[in-house]
Amino acid sequence: MPTTLYPHIEIQPDGSALITGTCIKVIEIALDHLAHHWDAEEIQRQYPELNLGQIHSALGFYFDNHSELDQQIEARLARETQLLSVCSNSVLREKLRSHRQR
Numbered sequence: 839m840p841t842t843l844y845p846h847i848e849i850q851p852d853g854s855a856l857i858t859g860t861c862i863k864v865i866e867i868a869l870d871h872l873a874h875h876w877d878a879e880e881i882q883r884q885y886p887e888l889n890l891g892q893i894h895s896a897l898g899f900y901f902d903n904h905s906e907l908d909q910q911i912e913a914r915l916a917r918e919t920q921l922l923s924v925c926s927n928s929v930l931r932e933k934l935r936s937h938r939q940r
Contacts, residue, residue, distance in 0.1 A: 844899050845858075845895060855899055857888065858892075867881060868897070
């Protein structure tokens with residue numbers, strides 16, 4: 839992965855990047871930026887426990903490693919889609935549907 843040092847980022851044994859001293863993943867900050875078009879100041883309003891240095895470091899890490907992190911995002915979306923498709927056919931859901939139709 840990166841050879842650049844990011845003072846507020848730590849890489850976990852599973853390869854995920856966290857903001858040091860928190861349980862917030864860099865990928866979550868990147869997703870907020872990408873999905874909502876939030877800048878660092880808005881991200882800080884949403885995560886008041888983070889300072890701007892941590893947020894800028896997370897965004898810098900994302901942009902420096904966007905290919906790999908984009909692959910992780912795609913894998914997460916695929917996994918979520920699969921889980922939702924399994925849940926959509928659950929026995930409980932079918933019981934609730936049949937109950938509503940009565």
